[in-house]
Amino acid sequence: MKHAQQTSENERFGWKDTLVWCGIPIIIVLLVRVFLIGFYVIPSGSMMDTIEPGDR
Incomplete structure (x- = not known):
């Protein structure tokens, strides 16, 4: 049963994989948001025709 306990380099899930699978989606969500x-907030009346001052 030695072969069941050994893992190859491709089968391991390391910190780089965690960074890719968690970090990239977080960055995408932040960019979309x-x-x-x-x-x-529009603080001035520069776009008075379409947006009123104070609109969000």
Whole structure:
């Protein structure tokens, strides 16, 4: 049963794999939140035709 206990280099799940599988999705979620669904306050009347001052 020695072969069941041994793992090859490709079968191990190391810290690099954890970083890839956890870090990249977090970065994608943050980018989507900032650029696609971010809330921004318009403090001035520069866009008075479409957005009122104070709109979000």
